[in-house]
Amino acid sequence: MITLKINGVTAAVEEGSTILDAAGFLGFPIPTLCHMEGLTPYGACRICIVEIGEGVQAKLVSSCTYPVAEGMKVRTASKRVLRARKMILELLLASCPQSKVIQDLASAHGVRQQRFKQEHEDCILCGLCVRMCKEQMMAGAIGFRSRGEKRSIGTPFDIKSETCRLCGGCIYVCPACQLRCTYTEPDKAICGGCANLPPPCAEKEAFDDMMCYMNPCVACEIEKDAKTANMME
Amino acid sequence: MSLTANKPSGGHGNTEEKVNLKAIPEILKRHAGERGSLIPILEDIQTVYGYLPEEALKLVVSETGRSATDVYGVATFYRAFSLTPRGRHLVCVCLGTACHVRGASAIAEELKLQLGISDGETTADKEFTLETVNCLGACALGPVVVIDGHYFSKVRKSRIRQMLEDARSGCINSSATDSSSMFPVTVNCPVCKGGLMDENFTLDSLPAIQLSISSAGVSGRLRLSSLYGSPECAVEYDVPAGSAVEVSCPHCKAALSGALSCSSCAAPMASLDVQGGAVLHFCSRRGCHNRSLDLTPSSCLPEGGGAK
Ligand code: FES
Ligand code: FES
Numbered sequence: 001m002i003t004l005k006i007n008g009v010t011a012a013v014e015e016g017s018t019i020l021d022a023a024g025f026l027g028f029p030i031p032t033l034c035h036m037e038g039l040t041p042y043g044a045c046r047i048c049i050v051e052i053g054e055g056v057q058a059k060l061v062s063s064c065t066y067p068v069a070e071g072m073k074v075r076t077a078s079k080r081v082l083r084a085r086k087m088i089l090e091l092l093l094a095s096c097p098q099s100k101v102i103q104d105l106a107s108a109h110g111v112r113q114q115r116f117k118q119e120h121e122d123c124i125l126c127g128l129c130v131r132m133c134k135e136q137m138m139a140g141a142i143g144f145r146s147r148g149e150k151r152s153i154g155t156p157f158d159i160k161s162e163t164c165r166l167c168g169g170c171i172y173v174c175p176a177c178q179l180r181c182t183y184t185e186p187d188k189a190i191c192g193g194c195a196n197l198p199p200p201c202a203e204k205e206a207f208d209d210m211m212c213y214m215n216p217c218v219a220c221e222i223e224k225d226a227k228t229a230n231m232m233e
Numbered sequence: 234m235s236l237t238a239n240k241p242s243g244g245h246g247n248t249e250e251k252v253n254l255k256a257i258p259e260i261l262k263r264h265a266g267e268r269g270s271l272i273p274i275l276e277d278i279q280t281v282y283g284y285l286p287e288e289a290l291k292l293v294v295s296e297t298g299r300s301a302t303d304v305y306g307v308a309t310f311y312r313a314f315s316l317t318p319r320g321r322h323l324v325c326v327c328l329g330t331a332c333h334v335r336g337a338s339a340i341a342e343e344l345k346l347q348l349g350i351s352d353g354e355t356t357a358d359k360e361f362t363l364e365t366v367n368c369l370g371a372c373a374l375g376p377v378v379v380i381d382g383h384y385f386s387k388v389r390k391s392r393i394r395q396m397l398e399d400a401r402s403g404c405i406n407s408s409a410t411d412s413s414s415m416f417p418v419t420v421n422c423p424v425c426k427g428g429l430m431d432e433n434f435t436l437d438s439l440p441a442i443q444l445s446i447s448s449a450g451v452s453g454r455l456r457l458s459s460l461y462g463s464p465e466c467a468v469e470y471d472v473p474a475g476s477a478v479e480v481s482c483p484h485c486k487a488a489l490s491g492a493l494s495c496s497s498c499a500a501p502m503a504s505l506d507v508q509g510g511a512v513l514h515f516c517s518r519r520g521c522h523n524r525s526l527d528l529t530p531s532s533c534l535p536e537g538g539g540a541k
Contacts, residue, residue, distance in 0.1 A: 130302075134300070140301070140302050141302070143300070143305065144306050145305060145306055145310075146310065147310050156290075156302055156304070156305035163301070
């Protein structure tokens with residue numbers, strides 16, 4: 001057992017658990033985005049940051065990947081944490097504003113503005129779908145490709161995967177595409193088009209214009225429109 | 234588990250040619266059981282083919298039992314790996330900070346103009362591939378251009394044409410090897426002037442030199458690597474190690490060996506004409522790799538010619 005202090009409360013947790021586990025055990029909420037029970041922690045979104053250490057030694061770490069250590073002092077909601085978290089949300093909003101999950105998180109954290117160049121990414125590279133496919137569905141049909149700016153998720157060689165069983169697990173866990181299809185009028189809410197489709201990922205050869213292999217999905221049109229608009233500028 | 238390409242989309246698949254996958258099992262065997270062997274395997278494949286053919290990657294997937302996503306992820310992650318065929322010559326121009334302030338962008342533009350391609354592309358004749366990098370660690374020499382592993386320092390626009398010509402004529406090391414003393418030669422029969430290059434037989438991923446040989450009443454074909462300095466060769470029948478063979482031209486049947494004797498084992502040397510004006514001598518005794526290049530006054534100096 002390891003004893004640590006979270007927000008001043010002493011707790012004893014099992015060795016090998018993460019700060020997120022420990023905080024959950026004590027009932028301190030930490031928001032997460034790329035973390036899901038049953039999947040290996042990945043630490044991609046940084047929403048779950050907490051502050052550990054004291055004074056000049058204090059630093060921000062992602063609680064979903066950070067293992068607890070003896071005598072550790074954790075603050076889950078210090079000023080610094082909240083400010084950083086807000087910034088992270090603002091950045092996420094800048095890249096993927098149409099995600100309901102991100103919108104909800106942003107509003108819950110009082111993010112009222114977005115000061116960066118607006119983009120309409122359909123993926124925040126949180127890796128949930130990749131882990132879902134590999135670890136829970138035992139398929140490994142999709143994975144990360146390339147790196148840096150060009151990093152993307154998809155099948156090897158961009159061809160229809162033979163290992164994919166069309167389970168739809170990837171779409172189920174995707175924070176970017178859940179309830180996304182509001183097209184250009186947010187007040188119209190979701191179109192429901194995707195909900196009436198047979199299993200996604202269906203007989204589709206090229207994924208080029210589509211998000212999460214769904215067709216038809218009007219949300220993808222937003223991205224396309226934004227791109228053409230950018231090009232014309 | 235295998236992935237069959239019903240229709241290779243995008244730029245990856247090379248549809249025109251079937252890739253010869255013979256070299257792959259050998260590579261896989263060499264790295265079998267090693268931990269963390271994926272990158273060495275991919276490196277070896279790239280050395281043989283010049284790029285990573287889709288079929289080869291699929292073979293790696295099915296043979297090693299790794300997941301296709303992992304293999305593809307690694308292959309696309311590193312800049313050093315290419316999934317599209319590259320040209321025979323790789324031209325790499327540095328756009329790093331130091332090279333940039335010394336005019337690398339103008340050099341890059343000039344290269345693009347002369348080759349008629351942009352960054353990452355290959356010329357239609359499959360001769361050149363142009364790539365850009367951000368610093369090669371040779372900043373003091375900037376602007377730096379690397380052609381087939383050969384560094385050109387303080388490059389000026391006016392030199393580019395010559396550099397590319399040298400690369401084309403093989404005066405710079407071949408891309409098939411990274412050893413600086415190897416370069417490809419094209420040879421003819423010194424008697425009938427017939428070409429001796431066998432386009433259908435490759436050694437060191439270059440067309441091989443083909444010759445007729447005979448010894449003790451048996452005759453057959455001998456193929457030598459056209460990479461000068463490479464010991465690679467293939468013989469059609471079993472020549473006992475240590476015995477010398479009679480070398481003749483496959484076209485005019487003229488004997489090519491005997492004029493000189495090997496400086497290290499005294500067996501007869503065979504001589505061939507090298508295009509561009511030189512004579513290639515090689516020892517006819519199996520197991521002796523003595524070769525030399527006689528440079529008659531020529532326009533093409535193989536080493537350092539274009540590199541100053
Ligand atoms: S939930 Fe911890 S980094 Fe995303
Ligand atoms: S900037 Fe070109 S070598 Fe460093």
